Amino acid sequence: MIRIAVLASGGGTNLQALLDACAAGRVDGRIEVVLSNVPAAPALQRAREAGVATEVLPSKGVTDRAAYDRQLVERLARHRPDLVCLAGYMRLLTPAFLSAFGPAPGTRGCPRVMNIHPALLPAFPGLHVQQAALDYGARFSGCTVHFVDEGTDTGPIVAQAVVPVLPGDDQAALAARILEQEHRLYPRAVQWFAQGRLSLEGRKVRVEGAGGVPAPQLHPWD
Ligand code: GRF
Numbered sequence: 001m002i003r004i005a006v007l008a009s010g011g012g013t014n015l016q017a018l019l020d021a022c023a024a025g026r027v028d029g030r031i032e033v034v035l036s037n038v039p040a041a042p043a044l045q046r047a048r049e050a051g052v053a054t055e056v057l058p059s060k061g062v063t064d065r066a067a068y069d070r071q072l073v074e075r076l077a078r079h080r081p082d083l084v085c086l087a088g089y090m091r092l093l094t095p096a097f098l099s100a101f102g103p104a105p106g107t108r109g110c111p112r113v114m115n116i117h118p119a120l121l122p123a124f125p126g127l128h129v130q131q132a133a134l135d136y137g138a139r140f141s142g143c144t145v146h147f148v149d150e151g152t153d154t155g156p157i158v159a160q161a162v163v164p165v166l167p168g169d170d171q172a173a174l175a176a177r178i179l180e181q182e183h184r185l186y187p188r189a190v191q192w193f194a195q196g197r198l199s200l201e202g203r204k205v206r207v208e209g210a211g212g213v214p215a216p217q218l219h220p221w222d
Helices: 013-023 040-049 065-077 095-101 129-138 171-194
Strands: 002-007 030-035 051-058 083-086 111-116 141-145 157-164 199-201 204-207
Touching: 002 013, 002 171, 013 030, 013 040, 013 171, 030 040, 030 065, 040 051, 040 111, 051 157, 065 095, 083 171, 111 157, 111 171, 129 171, 141 171, 157 171, 171 199
Parallel strands: 002 030, 002 083, 030 051, 083 111
Antiparallel strands: 111 141, 141 157, 199 204
């Protein structure tokens, strides 16, 4: 049973997917704390409803990012997380944070911070990426769970799911199709971490027991 901390700035549907997966035993973990940099984030309400501790550390107007991140570490450390999951956390993390949650004994080289991004990295990092995929004319997009490094959505890829871009899609339609897969993918990736199945070699994440997936399958767990 791993101890999980979730950082969220917004609606928290990915947080909800993780809460539900923990409650249903699909993730061998417990969400110990949900921290937000946005006091009014609906994600905090979801945490309260699930009986999970919340922390708020407003970031508005903050200019010293490293000092902010040191405070963040202090707040999280009280809850002794094994894994920190970013779920719509809209700030880049500095080394002050990432060095506190680097690889640890038992994580087989994997850092202890994960993120979910609504595109197939390395295509479309950053913000407004569903619109970017539409504007580019991509035929497929999807979502990526990755370990977090200092870059913008550049860390080692843990898992991806693909969705088609359909004629007539607008930003909202594509975002909703991707989000549906996010809610399936993130808990699975977290469960792999909880089971100790992930290891990191260079920037490649190995998933133990995930060999032999036929290439054309869009969602390898189906
Ligand atoms: C998701 O699309 C996630 O991939 C991105 O931010 C969005 C958060 O949505 N990082 P929610 O707050 O989980 O509903």
